[in-house]
Amino acid sequence: MLTETQAWDVLHAVPDPEIPVISVTELGIVREVHARDGGLHVVVTPTYSGCPATEVIAQSIRDALVAAGTAEVEVETRLAPAWTTAWITEPAKEKLRAYGIAPPSGDAAVGGAQPIRFVPRKLACPRCGSTDTTRLSQFGSTACKALYRCQSCLEPFEYFKPI
Amino acid sequence: MTTTPAHIEYVTRLGDNALILGQRMSEWCGHAPVLEEDMALANMSLDLIGQARMLLTHAGKLEGKGRDEDQLAFLRTEMHYRNLTLCELPNVDFGRTMVRNFLFASLQVLLWERLLASSDTELAAIAAKSLKEARYHAQHAGDWVVRLGDGTAESHARTQAALDYLWPYTAEFFAANPTDEAIAAAGIGPAWSELEAAWEAVVVPVLNEATLTVPARTPFKSYGKFGRHSEHLGHLLSEMQYLQRTYPGAQW
Known part of the structure; x- marks a missing residue:
């Protein structure tokens, strides 16, 4: 039987399945943990509606808590308030950068359908720090990331889009 | 709040729009002109299918007959689908796909913004998530519409042809029947008459920038959202529902 503090x-230590250098708590998707009736009730919020990792994450959370000695784990998915990249912790942003993913910065896409042209905000390359970078694609290997290239060190890198 | 048939119908429409366009767009997987767009289209399809799961789950709960997202997605026939006809039309080429995404995502951004204040709190929560995604979809498609329309003679001609073909189907966005009137009266969703001018104010400047000619309105109207579909939906469903109809109740 775990206390709420022990459960946290x-x-x-439960990694995000797609970006294993950060944990599910650093990603900001674990919203609440309650000890209840001898078990634990965990409230999780999805990142993107169609994120294929959502079910894997719920299972990882369940497995980790059961392995740590909890008999009953209920994982509840809650939509509101909607997850935002602002909930990613500051230390986690540094871990993302060290892993080669530029962390989210600035504001999310706003407004209606105004084209943002092909000169979006200059991002710093997570490898060499140069801001001489260009966007290759608004969608990278997952919906939460865009694909960029550094003109200075010539390496491609991903950008965790603000949402 | 009491559930009304109009309420179930309205949420089903929103779910069906997302599901059918998500399925249609996923046909690009492995076929898009460049790898980056292949990934972008697949990711946007996933966003839409994720939205459809939330919306159809909600519709099933409102209905209260024990139907879940899978039963609603895989065990209904054309006449029970309530998606906009625009969502079921074939992709044809990249230009038509981008113009369709732009016209639809621009509507979705405006609609989700208004649904944040829906009297249906579950729908408002789904809107808050979906809005963020729709903004990226609208930006992506808007970029491409400008790039293609104001591009080469070939890309311009194809994009103009796409707009000419798709434009008449957008009249359906704003068509209203008693369901829509009940929804607006109950504060569940906005009145379409209010949304039409807002949508044109967003869409037309981008089309102008893309050097495209906005077609005139014609008397033609499609009515997929009222359950009267084009011949294309049946073919789409026969592929999407194949597994569940061949092996009813299959799970993995």
Whole structure:
């Protein structure tokens, strides 16, 4: 049987399945943990509506808490308030950068359908720090990331889009 | 709040729009002109199918007959689908796909913004998530419409042809029947008459920038959202529902 504090400690070590350098708590998707009726009730919010990792994440959370000694784990998915990249912790943003993914910066896409042209905000390359970078595609390997290229070190990199 | 047939119908329409366009767009997977667009289209399809799951789950709960998202997606026939006809039309080429995405995503951005204040709190929560995604979809498609329309003679001609073909189907966005009137009266969703001018104010400047000619309105109207579909939906469903109809109740 785990206390809420112990449960949080366990969850701090559960990695995001697609970006394993950060944990599900650093990603900001674990919203609440309650000890209840001898078990645990965990509230999780999805990142993107269609994120294929959502079910894997719920299972990882369940497995980790059961392995740590909890008999009953209920994982509830809650939509509101909607997840935002602003909930990614500051240390996690540094881990993203070290992993080669530019962390989210600035504001999310706003307004209606105004074309943003092909000169979006200059991002710093997570490898060499140069801001001489160009966007290759608004969608990278997952919906949450865009694909960029550094003109200075010539390496491609991904950008975790603000949402 | 009491559930009304109009309420179920309205949420089903929103779910069907997302599901059918998500399915249609996913046909590009492995076929898009460049790898980056292949990934972009697949990711946007996933966003839409994710939205459809939330919306159809909600519609099933409102209905209260024990139907879940899978039963609603895989065990209904054409006449029970309530998506806009625009969503089911074939992709044809990249230009028509981008123009369709632009016209539809621009509507979705405006609609989700208004649904944030829906008297249906579950729908409002789905709107808050979907809005963020729709903004990226609208930006992506808007970029391409400008790039293609104001591009080469070939890309311009194809994009103009796409707009000429698709434009008449957008009249359906704003068509209203008693369902729509009940929804507006109950504060569940906005009145379409209010949305039409807002949509044109967003869409037309981008089309102008793309050097495209906005077609005149014609008397033609499609009515997929009222359950009267084009011949294309049946073919789409026969592929999408194949597994569930061949092996009813299959799970994995």
